[in-house]
Amino acid sequence: MELINRPLYLQQLQKLRGRKAxxxxxxxxxxxxxxxxxxxxxxxxxxxxxxxxxxxxxxxxINFKNLDVSDLFKALTAQIPKTGKTYLLLDExxxxxxxxxxxxxxxxxxxxxxxxxxxxxxxxIAAPTIPVNVLPLSFKEFQTFYNFAEDVPLxxxxxxxxxxxxxxxxxxxxxxxxxxxxxxxxxxxxxxxRDVVAGSKITDFNLMxxxxxxxxxxxxxxxxxxxxxxxxxxxPPAVRxxxxxxxxxxAAQVLQSLxxxxxxxxxxxKRLAKYYPVxxxxxxxxxxxQEISQEMLENAVYAELLRRGYEISAYRVKNSLVFQVxxxxxxxxxxxxxxxxxxxxxxxxxxxxxxxxxxxxxxxxEHVTDSNDGIKVINVLDFLMTK
Numbered sequence: 001m002e003l004i005n006r007p008l009y010l011q012q013l014q015k016l017r018g019r020k021a022x023x024x025x026x027x028x029x030x031x032x033x034x035x036x037x038x039x040x041x042x043x044x045x046x047x048x049x050x051x052x053x054x055x056x057x058x059x060x061x062i063n064f065k066n067l068d069v070s071d072l073f074k075a076l077t078a079q080i081p082k083t084g085k086t087y088l089l090l091d092e093x094x095x096x097x098x099x100x101x102x103x104x105x106x107x108x109x110x111x112x113x114x115x116x117x118x119x120x121x122x123x124x125i126a127a128p129t130i131p132v133n134v135l136p137l138s139f140k141e142f143q144t145f146y147n148f149a150e151d152v153p154l155x156x157x158x159x160x161x162x163x164x165x166x167x168x169x170x171x172x173x174x175x176x177x178x179x180x181x182x183x184x185x186x187x188x189x190x191x192x193x194r195d196v197v198a199g200s201k202i203t204d205f206n207l208m209x210x211x212x213x214x215x216x217x218x219x220x221x222x223x224x225x226x227x228x229x230x231x232x233x234x235x236p237p238a239v240r241x242x243x244x245x246x247x248x249x250x251a252a253q254v255l256q257s258l259x260x261x262x263x264x265x266x267x268x269x270k271r272l273a274k275y276y277p278v279x280x281x282x283x284x285x286x287x288x289x290q291e292i293s294q295e296m297l298e299n300a301v302y303a304e305l306l307r308r309g310y311e312i313s314a315y316r317v318k319n320s321l322v323f324q325v326x327x328x329x330x331x332x333x334x335x336x337x338x339x340x341x342x343x344x345x346x347x348x349x350x351x352x353x354x355x356x357x358x359x360x361x362x363x364x365x366e367h368v369t370d371s372n373d374g375i376k377v378i379n380v381l382d383f384l385m386t387k
């Protein structure tokens with residue numbers, strides 16, 4: 001299968017090469033972690049590493065289901081050459097019980113550089129680790145995976161992106177919508193069954209799916225576990241049950257969460273947060289195609305900011321929400337309000353932020369003009385298509 005490069009992540013792996021730490025590629029199922037390891041393996045060979053010094057195992061296949069930690073140690077060490085640094089590229093190793101013990105032994109006793117992938121947040125490892133958060137395709141990447149005709153307007157491409165999301169294997173099947181939905185469904189339910197339900201105290205699968213649907217319908221709105229519980233008009237689940245389910249959905253990369261702080265008090269609002277699906281295709285799968293909303297635009301901007309490595313906070317300002325984006329170690333910030341259409345009200349929450357940091361409104365409006373007091377107005381497609 002042809003591998004399409006994702007330079008953002010390859011460059012991160014290149015910079016981390018040789019660091020004495022376990023590199024962990026963390027992301028939802030289907031996001032392309034295995035392909036990234038394949039691309040990295042090719043890059044290693046292109047840089048002069050012998051093929052026998054690159055070992056790639058996929059522990060999500062049936063061949064490895066019955067391995068224990070002793071088997072794991074033997075299987076890996078048997079292939080490590082006697083000379084040269086060995087690069088261990090290990091997919092979904094958390095499928096093996098107590099895998100950490102084997103990896104730490106290998107790390108301490110062999111000349112290895114270790115890269116793991118996982119679709120769940122891994123428990124604490126008694127060794128240095130460096131996370132690499134792998135997200136679905138950006139809007140720019142989406143257009144390299146799908147072969148659009150040159151005359152297809154950017155707005156139509158964006159609408160398609162918001163419908164099908166950015167899982168690489170899904171996009172490669174389009175325009176075969178049936179095949180795309182099939183792959184989305186397989187990956188989504190694998191995440192639910194293998195990464196959320198398995199190994200947890202979750203017993204009610206139907207409640208889990210019902211909760212996911214309700215979260216997706218309310219995407220981008222400030223929520224609490226109590227509010228989610230009350231969405232079930234008949235037999236509402238206990239708030240603690242909802243909390244447990246949502247935490248597992250976030251750990252399995254099905255949901256992304258962002259806690260909300262009140263600007264006036266500068267304190268985190270107790271148990272209030274915003275939740276977004278990690279991929280737009282998940283939302284389409286569960287609740288059908290949606291008209292483009294302000295919340296969807298906000299989701300796209302939030303994901304892009306994460307992809308660019310920014311630290312993001314959410315502030316409630318005058319009943320609106322703005323992102324506070326940290327731009328590097330210098331302490332520089334941007335405050336961002338995302339709206340579908342720009343009105344006078346779009347600027348109000350930003351003006352309430354009384355500091356001299358940059359302030360932006362990001363909007364779906366095509367013809368934009370900055371405000372008289374210096375608030376920058378940016379079209380969302382321009383934002384997503386630039387660095």
